[in-house]
Amino acid sequence: MSGLDFSDLSDDQIVELAAGLAREALARNPAVAAALSQALLSEKEKADAALAGARMGRARQRQQIEDIHRRAAQEQAREEMRQKNLAALGVLVKRAASIVGRELQDVTLVWMTDQHRGAQLLLNPGTNAEQIGVAHLVDFLPKTERLRTSWALDSRKPAILLWAREAAAALRAMGVSHITARGIEL
Amino acid sequence: MRKANSYHPEFAAQRVCQGEKWGHDEMTTAASLVSTYEVRPLLQALAAEIGSDKLAGIAASVAEIEDQREAQGRRCYRKVTDAQRHALAAALLEKYGTARNIVKAAWGLTDAQIDESDA
Numbered sequence: 556m557s558g559l560d561f562s563d564l565s566d567d568q569i570v571e572l573a574a575g576l577a578r579e580a581l582a583r584n585p586a587v588a589a590a591l592s593q594a595l596l597s598e599k600e601k602a603d604a605a606l607a608g609a610r611m612g613r614a615r616q617r618q619q620i621e622d623i624h625r626r627a628a629q630e631q632a633r634e635e636m637r638q639k640n641l642a643a644l645g646v647l648v649k650r651a652a653s654i655v656g657r658e659l660q661d662v663t664l665v666w667m668t669d670q671h672r673g674a675q676l677l678l679n680p681g682t683n684a685e686q687i688g689v690a691h692l693v694d695f696l697p698k699t700e701r702l703r704t705s706w707a708l709d710s711r712k713p714a715i716l717l718w719a720r721e722a723a724a725a726l727r728a729m730g731v732s733h734i735t736a737r738g739i740e741l
Numbered sequence: 742m743r744k745a746n747s748y749h750p751e752f753a754a755q756r757v758c759q760g761e762k763w764g765h766d767e768m769t770t771a772a773s774l775v776s777t778y779e780v781r782p783l784l785q786a787l788a789a790e791i792g793s794d795k796l797a798g799i800a801a802s803v804a805e806i807e808d809q810r811e812a813q814g815r816r817c818y819r820k821v822t823d824a825q826r827h828a829l830a831a832a833l834l835e836k837y838g839t840a841r842n843i844v845k846a847a848w849g850l851t852d853a854q855i856d857e858s859d860a
């Protein structure tokens with residue numbers, strides 16, 4: 556009997572119908588009457604729960620949208636910071652490119668901080684920003700002042716060391732832990 | 742004395758083809774070719790070109806080890822170390838770019854000859 560359709564009745568008719576049902580239930584059995592009142596109450600509870608659920612759902616949606624906006628703002632701020640740092644690094648990368656004897660578009664500067672080895676300055680050929688498995692042009696570890704260059708740059712090690720020291724100092728002053736400056740975007 | 746660790750041109754070409762076919766790292770292929778007899782003049786020329794005594798020294802000791810291995814055979818305890826191979830291979834790849842170019846320069850092969858060596 557759960558498929559009955561009461562949408563054709565008017566409001567008064569529905570109230571009359573409910574009253575009639577209650578009279579019939581009281582006439583039959585106190586158990587039936589109790590069951591009827593329980594059913595009415597549980598329906599009310601169900602309706603209340605549905606409303607509360609809808610309200611919570613809307614609140615969660617609003618929270619999610621707020622989160623998205625906040626994260627977007629954070630990302631934008633970070634991107635602006637990165638652009639500023641890149642502008643500062645432009646001079647260093649240009650000088651590196653001239654010392655190494657390559658075009659500006661052909662070098663990439665990578666600054667990374669390791670927990671154990673400390674900061675590390677790398678100059679990679681092309682647009683390669685990888686840290687391992689690449690033949691670095693320059694590999695400088697400020698902590699131990701260890702400089703490794705590619706074989707061809709062996710003769711220019713003194714000049715490269717001067718540049719590397721300066722670049723490491725500038726990057727440490729900048730206070731970033733990781734930054735990649737590609738020559739093509741400077 | 743026989744040429745120490747001399748590769749037949751087709752063998753070197755086949756190594757290159759296999760490396761390309763299976764996507765091996767260029768460094769691996771170059772490192773295995775670096776101690777061969779035919780690559781010695783390349784290394785000497787490169788060391789002279791960049792003016793590096795270190796590279797010349799490494800190439801010389803690798804050549805000496807290979808000669809000793811050729812002379813003593815199984816009795817020779819010395820071997821070319823991975824560090825030596827890596828250093829020489831890095832230098833050669835810097836100049837020639839790919840292992841294929843190294844083989845073309847050292848054994849005087851063309852691209853077609855290298856390709857048809859791996860049937």
